[in-house]
Amino acid sequence: MSNVPVELKYAKTHEYARVNDDGSVTVGISDSAQDQLGDMVFIELPEVGQTLAAAEACAVVESVKAASDVYAPVGGEVVEVNEALVDSPETVNQDTYGEGWLFRLQPADVAEMASLMDAEAYEEFLASEVH
Amino acid sequence: MTEFTEKNANTMKKKTPLYEEHLADGGKLVDFAGWEMPINYGSQIEEHNSVRQDAGMFDVSHMTVVDLTGERTREFMRYLLANNVDRLKDSGKALYSCMLNEDGGVIDDLIVYFLRDDFFRMVVNAGTHDKDMDWLNKQAAAFDVTVTERPELAMIAVQGPKARAKALPLLSDTVRTAATELKPFFGVFDGDWFIARTGYTGEDGFEIVLPAADAATFWQQLRAAGVRPTGLGARDTLRLEAGMNLYGSDMDESISPLEAALGWTVAWEPAERDFIGRAALEKQRAQGTKQKLVGLLLEGKGVLRNHQKVVTEGAGEGEITSGSFSPTLQRAIAFARVPKATGDTCQVDVRGKLLPARVVKPPFVRNGEAQIEL
Numbered sequence: 001m002s003n004v005p006v007e008l009k010y011a012k013t014h015e016y017a018r019v020n021d022d023g024s025v026t027v028g029i030s031d032s033a034q035d036q037l038g039d040m041v042f043i044e045l046p047e048v049g050q051t052l053a054a055a056e057a058c059a060v061v062e063s064v065k066a067a068s069d070v071y072a073p074v075g076g077e078v079v080e081v082n083e084a085l086v087d088s089p090e091t092v093n094q095d096t097y098g099e100g101w102l103f104r105l106q107p108a109d110v111a112e113m114a115s116l117m118d119a120e121a122y123e124e125f126l127a128s129e130v131h
Numbered sequence: 132m133t134e135f136t137e138k139n140a141n142t143m144k145k146k147t148p149l150y151e152e153h154l155a156d157g158g159k160l161v162d163f164a165g166w167e168m169p170i171n172y173g174s175q176i177e178e179h180n181s182v183r184q185d186a187g188m189f190d191v192s193h194m195t196v197v198d199l200t201g202e203r204t205r206e207f208m209r210y211l212l213a214n215n216v217d218r219l220k221d222s223g224k225a226l227y228s229c230m231l232n233e234d235g236g237v238i239d240d241l242i243v244y245f246l247r248d249d250f251f252r253m254v255v256n257a258g259t260h261d262k263d264m265d266w267l268n269k270q271a272a273a274f275d276v277t278v279t280e281r282p283e284l285a286m287i288a289v290q291g292p293k294a295r296a297k298a299l300p301l302l303s304d305t306v307r308t309a310a311t312e313l314k315p316f317f318g319v320f321d322g323d324w325f326i327a328r329t330g331y332t333g334e335d336g337f338e339i340v341l342p343a344a345d346a347a348t349f350w351q352q353l354r355a356a357g358v359r360p361t362g363l364g365a366r367d368t369l370r371l372e373a374g375m376n377l378y379g380s381d382m383d384e385s386i387s388p389l390e391a392a393l394g395w396t397v398a399w400e401p402a403e404r405d406f407i408g409r410a411a412l413e414k415q416r417a418q419g420t421k422q423k424l425v426g427l428l429l430e431g432k433g434v435l436r437n438h439q440k441v442v443t444e445g446a447g448e449g450e451i452t453s454g455s456f457s458p459t460l461q462r463a464i465a466f467a468r469v470p471k472a473t474g475d476t477c478q479v480d481v482r483g484k485l486l487p488a489r490v491v492k493p494p495f496v497r498n499g500e501a502q503i504e505l
Contacts, residue, residue, distance in 0.1 A: 038170075038171060038174070038175055038364070039174055039175050039176040039177075041176075041434060041456040042432055042433060042434050042456070060482065062433075062434045062456075064175050064176060064364060064368065064455060064456050064458075065170075065175070065364065066436075067434060067436065067482065086432075093174075
């Protein structure tokens with residue numbers, strides 16, 4: 001079973017969103033997503049200062065198997081990106097919820113968070129995807 | 132993240148005799164040509180590296196073993212294959228060849244072992260099973276050659292610099308000496324077992340054909356000897372690094388060996404040997420081919436993938452036929468079919484961006500060592 005931390009929110013496109021104390025949101029891909037993609041070999045991050053709309057494609061994670069777009073779970077401005085991943089993409093496989101985060105954004109409208117799934121809903125969603 | 136499209140249709144997929152072992156080893160199973168096969172057992176890159184540095188094993192039981200028997204078998208093989216089985220003089224010797232249609236297109240690529248003049252064994256691809264068997268049966272009739280598929284046999288490839296040392300103690304006492312002394316591209320029988328020093332990784336090792344009933348035990352013994360289960364994912368990156376074509380990606384029935392960097396496998400001499408597809412190939416050789424298959428090395432970051440567009444300076448466009456990340460080189464590599472006039476460099480359309488790539492001559496890696504300068 002994949003790891004789905006209860007304190008996070010999840011998008012149908014398999015990103016997670018963590019609301020930080022300062023109101024910013026840290027974004028990465030779920031454990032299920034990294035497991036499906038397999039060994040990461042290349043990661044393309046958004047630019048700091050870039051303004052994203054919710055569901056906008058803004059990063060790419062590439063594994064040996066496939067390239068996959070990452071979509072912004074909520075709209076906002078990118079305030080920080082995880083540069084360490086450029087040289088160590090495997091960190092996403094090893095610790096996606098910790099050191100393997102992709103970028104942090106300042107949401108334009110916090111209410112958009114409500115459109116994301118909680119852990120329970122995401123687990124049900126994952127189960128529904130496996131037939 | 133785009134949504135997953137893991138195929139899990141309820142159609143009956145075929146299982147090899149090692150299916151339970153794959154489950155026990157934590158294999159991630161996917162559909163491959165109708166077979167439920169492990170793509171990896173956790174980390175494709177670690178599995179790849181094990182084969183380059185130590186020893187890995189692959190379940191290749193989905194591949195088709197076909198025995199050809201009858202007095203005129205050598206004569207038939209001489210006609211059936213683009214390579215010439217008359218190069219095989221010693222019993223057990225193997226040959227890589229394409230099997231062509233009348234138009235010179237590749238029906239399949241295969242390994243053929245000469246055992247006796249009235250007995251050859253072929254190993255053909257899983258994805259081409261039905262059309263291969265149809266073709267073989269159709270062509271063999273005129274030579275009174277009997278075509279016998281051997282679905283009761285399993286096949287395990289043990290590959291890597293330490294593969295032979297780890298596998299040899301597990302073989303029977305009767306064959307161990309012969310297997311130890313086996314030269315590259317030779318095979319030897321041991322009852323129902325057939326041990327060959329061949330592979331699809333660019334490393335030393337064995338491909339072992341054995342009764343299905345013996346497969347699980349042998350797999351367990353290999354695992355206990357420190358041979359790592361390795362999935363089809365690593366098999367693909369290993370063969371790509373080794374400069375070996377994959378049927379269906381790098382060539383098919385619309386492509387001749389001359390357009391697939393397989394001209395070396397076509398035996399033109401002796402000129403009087405007629406083989407299926409010869410006339411079409413000779414015509415193509417005389418007229419010249421318009422395209423060629425080359426190796427590509429991506430200069431910067433990114434990953435080359437199948438079907439990406441290749442743009443050349445003044446020569447036109449081409450396409451990547453096999454592309455991936457090379458775990459050994461830590462760079463993206465590919466085979467691409469490009470216009471004949473393509474020079475030393477090109478660009479590849481990687482997700483909408485044109486990235487510079489260098490045209491190189493495969494193999495990229497052999498026996499653990501990089502063969503091209505980065």
